[in-house]
Amino acid sequence: xxxxxxxxxxxxxxxxxxxxxxxxxxxxxxxxxxxxxxxxxxxxxxxxxxxxxxxxxxxxxxxxxxxxxxxxxxxxxxxxxxxxxxxxxxxxxxxxxx
Numbered sequence: 684x685x686x687x688x689x690x691x692x693x694x695x696x697x698x699x700x701x702x703x704x705x706x707x708x709x710x711x712x713x714x715x716x717x718x719x720x721x722x723x724x725x726x727x728x729x730x731x732x733x734x735x736x737x738x739x740x741x742x743x744x745x746x747x748x749x750x751x752x753x754x755x756x757x758x759x760x761x762x763x764x765x766x767x768x769x770x771x772x773x774x775x776x777x778x779x780x781x
Contacts (some may be wrong), residue, residue, distance in 0.1 A: 690756035698749045709775035729759025
């Protein structure tokens, strides 16, 4: 990561195809440049670089779930803007359950 940037890694239960399909909603329509399994997002608060690691499958009994490690790097964000970005991002990828 560049100086002044912060990042995190998450494991998400999603395929690459679904991740990129939902990404515009997750970033509130901010411009996204996609390069393979990476996305660069330009926001008013700064830049975000998202990198998807290879997909895998997690098996729980007879059920199978996609698993993708996702790295998110922030550049130029203050802590409040980073928290706001992650809140919207998490909400966009949240799935209902019951």
